[in-house]
Amino acid sequence: MSTSITPESRDNAQRDSGSRRSPKADQAHGADAKPNKTQVRLGDRVFLGLSRGAGITLLVIMAGIAVFLVVKALDALGDNNGNFLTDSTWVTDGSKPAFGVAGLVGGTVISAGIAMLIAVPVAVGVALFITHYAPRRVAQTLGYIVDLLAAVPSVVFGLWGLVFLSPKLLGLHTWLSDYLGWIPIFDKDETGTTARTLFTCGIILAIMVLPIIAAVTREVFLQVPRAHEEAALALGATRWEMIRTAVLPFGKPGIISASMLGLGRALGETIAVAMVLSSSQEFTYKILDPGGNTIAANIANQFAESNDLGRGALIASGLVLFVLTLLVNGAARVVINRHKEFSGANA
Amino acid sequence: MSIVKTDTAAPPAEPKPLQLTRRSMPTWIPWAVAVAAVGVGLLTKAVQGNWALGGFFAGLFYVVVVSLASWQIEDRRRASDRLATSIVYSAFVVAVVPLVSILWYTVQQGWEKLSPEFLSHSMNGVGPRDDKGGIYHAIIGTLEQVGLAGLIAVPLGLLTAIYLVEYGRGRLARTITFFVDVMTGVPSIVAGLFVYAFWILALGFEASGFAGSLALAILMLPTVVRSAEEMLKLVPNELREASLALGVPKWRTVLKVVLPTAIGGIITGVMLSIARVIGETAPLLLLVGLSQSINTDPFSGWQSSIPLFVFDQNHSGSRFAPDRAWAAALTLIIIVMLLNLVARLIARWKAPKAGR
Structure with a gap:
């Protein structure tokens, strides 16, 4: 069959190319194409210019954030009498202003760390539930419900955490310090009547970052090759053994990067912490005592009452936060992108 | 009994019938444990007066008892499977509880004040003793x-x-x-x-x-x-x-x-x-x-x-x-x-x- 057709089609092709080469067609084509071509290129060039310009604007904004923060931070750091990186004081008026972010960085890292310890296991559980346990028909809806948690504004989290949650957690604070008080971080100096502590903030941050971690992890679990899962089940694995041997190893980079995205969020969360935490400038590792502060919450609380130098100092601390989140997010993205290629080759 | 004994004794080479499926837990057991867990939760609530604690103990009771029962009746592998299943389900519950709590509490606290008047007035001139003003x-x-x-x-x-x-x-x-x-x-x-x-x-x-x-x-x-x-x-x-x-x-x-x-x-x-x-x-x-x-x-x-x-x-x-x-x-x-x-x-x- 094919051999009988080939000469014919080759014939056709020749005829086609012959007709295209005919001077008349060439002329018509050329005459048509020339103005058309410039027209097309003008519109296209404008459009390409616009869209590329938008992309470049975005890069300029990112660069602008870094540049402006650095410039204003350097202004303020010139007037600093303390050590910006190792001090925990925050005095920005008077004759000898001295400020440092050590305590703030400590509080930020501790509260975000508590959030991670709580949120990551729960989020992985939620992602597993939605991808592998929930009935297919309702799984998507349940996913939306968890996503709704991400839609709750942080100021509402703050209000809820302050008025509703923190009084409820007072008992847990006492219990932890009574029974686990020999561990330094659970040691409690004050027999306080308030639970507006770093621990409570960590729990609220955990609730806030849970949906993002769960969403990203869910996507990764959905990418697990079906064949791996079915092979495990066919070999007699229970559902949990299938998840342990096929899903979790595949999803591990995804879980790591999702956690880092969540960590970035937790580090930068402002209003909820500012409202809930009963803050102090000194660094404290005792998470059950009121006190400590985070970079972002400190900015929100101090900004209105600060003088120009104080605002510059806050910008400098914001720069530290920016660099911190940039590192965490950048690392997460690198892991995700590597994983993307990996799964693409596998699919 | 004796008949059975003589029967098995007569053809000595006959092996025990091959069992293709393992023993599995009757389906009523998890339900019974769940009911018991609710009881434990209510009891905790009655003693400690705390819903969160009651829920926590109910969940803990269910997870532990079902896993232990499965370990006894079935085998270790299926017990860990049941354990994992319960943990994954409770992770979802743990994630949804704050959402429900926030929505419920906000509605409860904000419902009364939310009125057309609240939505159509500003805070201009509202003193600290005035129950007026809006957004x-x-x-x-x-x-x-x-x-x-x-x-x-x-x-x-x-x-x-x-x-x-x-x-x-x-x-x-x-x-x-x-x-x-x-x-x-x-x-x-x-x-x-x-x-x-x-x-x-x-x-x-x-x-x-x-x-x-x-x-x-x-x-x-x-x-x-x-x-x-x-x-x-x-x-x-x-x-x-x-x-x-x-x-x-x-x-x-x-x-x-x-x-x-x-x-x-x-x-x-x-x-x-x-x-x-x-x-x-x-x-x-x-x-x-x-x-x-x-x-x-x-x-x-x-x-x-x-x-x-x-x-x-x-x-x-x-x-x-x-x-x-x-x-x-x-x-x-x-x-x-x-x-x-x-x-x-x-x-x-x-x-x-x-x-x-």
Whole structure:
């Protein structure tokens, strides 16, 4: 069959190319194409210019954030009498202003760390539930419900955490310090009547970052090759053994990067912490005592009452936060992108 | 008994019948344990007077007893399977409890105060002893600030997405993609500080609603780009090729063929990004000032916004302030949930038919 057709089609092709080469067609084509071509290129060039310009604007904004923060931070750091990186004081008026972010960085890292310890296991559980346990028909809806948690504004989290949650957690604070008080971080100096502590903030941050971690992890679990899962089940694995041997190893980079995205969020969360935490400038590792502060919450609380130098100092601390989140997010993205290629080759 | 004994004794070589399935737990056991667990929970509640503790012990009781029973009746592997199943289910419950708690508590606290009067009055002239005032000025501020942010971020984000999907191949596109991702992680307070340093300190403008819009636009931008990018990628290449083959220039192909095909998803993405920034407080705290009266001009003078209103009332000493804060929080939640709901509906309604 094919051999009988080939000469014919080759014939056709020749005829086609012959007709295209005919001077008349060439002329018509050329005459048509020339103005058309410039027209097309003008519109296209404008459009390409616009869209590329938008992309470049975005890069300029990112660069602008870094540049402006650095410039204003350097202004303020010139007037600093303390050590910006190792001090925990925050005095920005008077004759000898001295400020440092050590305590703030400590509080930020501790509260975000508590959030991670709580949120990551729960989020992985939620992602597993939605991808592998929930009935297919309702799984998507349940996913939306968890996503709704991400839609709750942080100021509402703050209000809820302050008025509703923190009084409820007072008992847990006492219990932890009574029974686990020999561990330094659970040691409690004050027999306080308030639970507006770093621990409570960590729990609220955990609730806030849970949906993002769960969403990203869910996507990764959905990418697990079906064949791996079915092979495990066919070999007699229970559902949990299938998840342990096929899903979790595949999803591990995804879980790591999702956690880092969540960590970035937790580090930068402002209003909820500012409202809930009963803050102090000194660094404290005792998470059950009121006190400590985070970079972002400190900015929100101090900004209105600060003088120009104080605002510059806050910008400098914001720069530290920016660099911190940039590192965490950048690392997460690198892991995700590597994983993307990996799964693409596998699919 | 004796008969059986003689029977087995007579043909000594006959093996025990081969059992192909293992013993499995009767289905009523987990249910019985669940009922018992509810009992344990109620008991804990009665003794300790704490619902959370009761729920915790009920869950713990169920997980432990079912796993132990399964270990005894079945085997270790299936016991760990049941353990994992219970833990995964409870993880989901643990995630949903705060959501329900926040929604329920906010509705409960804010419902009474939320009235047409509350929505149509500002805080102008409301003293600390007055049980009056409302969020009209804050609603105006929020609408204007978010609207302006959308006017900046949506065209910019859409064009960027078009560049990335339709044109971008080289290094520039890769750089932009990477920084869009990184931008997603910029904390809102840092965006606020940047606009403060750039717009107010360097360019010398006053604090105003528009300064807040700039920060909100920065926060919206990556979400808009990412969602639009995903949607444009879903448009089948055949459509583009068909249009280009008819001699339509590329830019018209994008505007008339690609964008209309993806418009549902793009609108969804834009609405979700609006829902995200409408509750932002931190940058506005630095940029918008705080007004108690109506200011309809976002370009001059201080404004308010709903999240700022919540934050401000929470700090206020008036004994009527908490009610106002909760009512405003409820308004905010209703707006955000409606935006989310409508966005999902549009997404479902306009979804490109995958796979055809």
